[in-house]
Amino acid sequence: MASVCFYFQVHQPFRLRRYSVFDTSHHYFDDQKNGDICRKVANKCYLPANQCIYDLIKLHEGRFKVSYALTGVVLDQFAAYCPEVMDSFKRLAGTGCVEFIAETYYHSLSFLYSTTEFVEQVGMQQAKIAELFGGYKSTTFRNTELIYNNEVAKAAHDMGFKAIIAEGADHLLGYRSPNFVYRPPNSPIKVLLKNFRLSDDIAFRFGNRGWAEWPLTAEKFAGWVNQVNGNGYTVNLFMDYETFGEHQWSYTGIFDFLYHLPGEVMRHPDNDFKTPGEVAAAHEAVGAYDAHHLISWADTERDLSAWLGNAMQSNALQEAYNLEKDIKKMGDAELLSDWRKLLTSDHYYYMCTKYFADGDVHKYFNPYESPYDSYINFMNVLDNISSRAKK
Amino acid sequence: MRIFMLGWEFPPFISGGLGTACYGLTKALNQLGHEVIFVLPQVVHGTESTHVLLKTPTQSQMSIASFAACEQLGYRAFQDPDMKNVELRSIPSGLSPYARPDMYEATTTTPGELHTVIDPVTGQLVQIPQANAADAPTSVINASKPAAQSSGHYGGDMFAEVHRYARIAMQMAIGEQFDVIHAHDWMTYPAGLAVAAISGKPLVVHVHSTEFDRSGEHVNQRIYDLERQGMQGATRIIPVSYLTRNLILRHYGASPEKIDVVYNAVEFNGENGPMPPPPSAIKRDEKIVLFLGRITMQKGPEYFLAAAKKVLDYVPNVRFIMAGSGDLIRSSIEMAAAMGIGHKVLFTGFLRGDDVARVFKMADLYVMPSVSEPFGxxxxxxxxxxxxxxxxxxxGVSEIITHALKVDFWDIDEMANKIIAVLRHPPLQATLREHGNFEVRQLTWRDSAQGCVDVYEKMIASRR
Structure with missing residues (x-):
């Protein structure tokens, strides 16, 4: 028996506008660019992908299931820039075949800096999900960018979650397979591990003509899933939702692949689709996944160096969280919201100098010409926010 | 491979990037085992001291006969003890790398010190005024005494001098064995073409700068013509960046197939001595922002000063140092005074050797606001x-350095924004320094020289 468990990350940050040290305005975000990007990605990915998933659920009469983690900031942007995306998610929620996963509202690194802020942001995201999807309550948690260790797992358990999602890092698994359910050594929460080889085959390698397995067909991929049978009971395919149509463009055939995959997987009678909550409920943990050090799903290092790899990043994060007390004391909702939007991890990712000279994936996602420009811009905004907190 | 190179300046008389590049390339060619006949114009000084040794026939691989021929022609042969494969030949001439023909007219009323040399072609004694930017005062940090006007003076028409130089170089080339000719910047192009014509060897012209970089819209037609002739007549062209390559394609009508970009580099000696104490004129709690280069239109000194004014309105405890000399030094001093920041801007005059390293180490940030910089x-x-x-x-340098702050030269606000950020946020300075230093170590003259050798080989192969 092998289940395929899809979880899609849906997120867009509030990108900052160009903000010089001489600026004094309290308006920090690039509404034009954020709106443009949100609408562009909606047309290339969210709308066609949601339609495809909806059609698949109908076609397979409820046997095809998926899960989403929607950040609060992407939901805010759907509401502002493309409400039709919100409607299509509501329609998906109505099928009963979709699980919504909990995470921090601002897609932040708050777990590392402030437990108070972390708990508040998870609460905010859950309130938003409940509001949008008829009182929905998540049972599965994922932390920003799958940043994870035993403490994150314990915190999720303490907040009442039954399952948590993490990267299936080779150095922690050793000879073991990610296709089982695990638990942390310090709490009874279930841990679902990303099968990064099969996930990345879709998310990163699908359209790569230099890849030995290109072209990847649904049939071929289903064959790989079948190989798991008897050697595990879940294939956790965790990826950015933007994989469909945005990272892998439509012409690569990614939508055809998605459309045909469920049928090919379920051609084998032992296979099915489950959401993370269902996987966790169906299986006992086979052993401990012991993560003392923080891991993530980023880059080949699977560590925090994409957000905390240089002095600028750690300085910007430290300075941002240093304002927490002052800002919360002010009781100014707009100020608090502006500050929280700065906590979104993307701002720190833009400051990453790792691989910068090689011009790779980091550059693709970066609205700035250089990590230095992003730091300077961010610090100018933070400086202005800080002056508002001290009035 | 044996290269007949028409270059500029050898230590300690290096006044800018052109000399630095010629020296760096030649040293690396020597290390790669290639032989270089390095020809350069040199004013004859009475008591000059240099580590380059005057060569005598016994120390030389040259035959006594050819050495004597040298003497007879009026040029001198030298050897740098560190470069066994390089023969230096200096031709007495007032040519200097950053001279402008219009300076001649401006300064004929106050002639400089004259040097007597033998014109090797006519055999007559001629007088050449001293002309070398490196001869400008080198006193450190002295705001009240800006460097004297130090552009080139010529005891005659500069273009005539360029052609006289070409004639001597041509005579020198007769009887020499070499495989290729390599000429650096326009004043040596006529010489390069002449040597190519009599030797039948292929010529590569190395473009460190063009008339469009130096003069913007006010192009000197005669210089442009010489540059164009050089680029058209050369077998291949080496620009120092894609920026320069594109400019050559746009303005000089050269075929893109014969152009190969070779970037410059920097000599990294690995010595990182202790931080020198700041001069007494600068308070210890003051930050330092540095401009270092010729103070000319091309280098954008006025943009530096305009940005300085904006920075000082925001961060008062900063000192701006302008190190270098050039025709805009007086107007720069006046501009700083007019903006009311004269006391915050220090003009040091031309610096060299240890003073350059010292001023770099003192600075919190180096700014190069060039309007048009082929490399840098x-x-x-x-x-x-x-x-x-x-x-x-x-x-051009912004094409290969990623760990640097970059700005359009005209964007004063953004320049000030970035300067302020570096001064206010030590982690920014630290990250730039750490990554930038690592990045720069990967740029070696050896690779640049190898790039030139690849071009030489292409030229020779195409002749077979």
Whole structure:
């Protein structure tokens, strides 16, 4: 028996506008660019992908299931820039075949800096999900960018979650397979591990003509899933939702692949689709996944160096969280919201100098010409926010 | 491979990037085992001291006969003890790398010190005025005494001098064995073409700068013509960046197939001595922002000063140092005074040797606001000295340095924004310094020289 468990990350940050040290305005975000990007990605990915998933659920009469983690900031942007995306998610929620996963509202690194802020942001995201999807309550948690260790797992358990999602890092698994359910050594929460080889085959390698397995067909991929049978009971395919149509463009055939995959997987009678909550409920943990050090799903290092790899990043994060007390004391909702939007991890990712000279994936996602420009811009905004907190 | 190179300046008389590049390339060619006959114009000084030794026939691989021929022609042969494969030949001439023909007219009423040399072609005694930017005062940090006007003076028409130089170089080439000719910048192009004509060997012209970089819209037609002839007549062209390559394609009608970009580099000696104490004129709590280069239109000194004014309105405890000399030094001093920041801007005059390293190490940030910079070696030197850099996007060096702040030269607000950020946020300075220093170590003259050798081989192969 092998289940395929899809979880899609849906997120867009509030990108900052160009903000010089001489600026004094309290308006920090690039509404034009954020709106443009949100609408562009909606047309290339969210709308066609949601339609495809909806059609698949109908076609397979409820046997095809998926899960989403929607950040609060992407939901805010759907509401502002493309409400039709919100409607299509509501329609998906109505099928009963979709699980919504909990995470921090601002897609932040708050777990590392402030437990108070972390708990508040998870609460905010859950309130938003409940509001949008008829009182929905998540049972599965994922932390920003799958940043994870035993403490994150314990915190999720303490907040009442039954399952948590993490990267299936080779150095922690050793000879073991990610296709089982695990638990942390310090709490009874279930841990679902990303099968990064099969996930990345879709998310990163699908359209790569230099890849030995290109072209990847649904049939071929289903064959790989079948190989798991008897050697595990879940294939956790965790990826950015933007994989469909945005990272892998439509012409690569990614939508055809998605459309045909469920049928090919379920051609084998032992296979099915489950959401993370269902996987966790169906299986006992086979052993401990012991993560003392923080891991993530980023880059080949699977560590925090994409957000905390240089002095600028750690300085910007430290300075941002240093304002927490002052800002919360002010009781100014707009100020608090502006500050929280700065906590979104993307701002720190833009400051990453790792691989910068090689011009790779980091550059693709970066609205700035250089990590230095992003730091300077961010610090100018933070400086202005800080002056508002001290009035 | 044996290269007949028409170059500029050898230590300690290096006044800018052109000399630095010629020296760096030649040294690396020597290390790669290639032989170089390095010809350069040199004013004859009575008591000059240099580590380059006057060569005598016994120390030389040259035959006594050819050495005597040298003497007879009036040029001198030298050898740098560190470069066994390089023969230096200096032709007495007033040519200097950054001279402008119009300077001649401006300064004929106050002639400089004259040097008597033998014109090797006519055999007559001629007088050449001293002309070398390196001869400008080198006193450190002295705001009240700006460097004297130090552009080239010529005891005659500069173009006539360029052609006289070409004639001597041509005579020198007779009887020499070499495989290729390599000429650096326009004043040596006629010489390069002449040597190519009589020897039948292929010529590569190395474009470190064009008339469009130096003069913007006010192009000197005669210089442009010489540049164009050089580029058209050469077998291949080496520009120092894609910026320069594109300019050559746009303005000089050269075929893109014969152009190969070879970037410059920086000599990294690995010495990172202790931080020198700041001169007494600068308070210890003051930050230092540095401009280092010729103070000419091309280098954008006025943009530096305009940005300085904006920075000082925001961060008062900063000192701006302008190191270098040039025709805009007086107007720059006046501009600083007019903006009311005269007391915050220090003019040091032309610096060299240890003073350059010292001023780089003192600075919190090096700014190169060039309007049009074919390459720009100084930012590499700054990075090699652990000083972060802010460079104009209109520079060749910005094509290869990623760990630098970049700005359009005309964007004063953004320049000030970035300067302020470096001064206010030590982590920014630290990250730039750490990554920049690492990055700059990967740029070596050996690779640049190898790039030139590849071009030589292409030229020779195409002749077979």
């Amino acid at each position: 070696i100084a930012p590499l030197e700054a990075l090699a000295n652990d000083t972060p850099v802010l460079i104009s996007k209109q520079s």
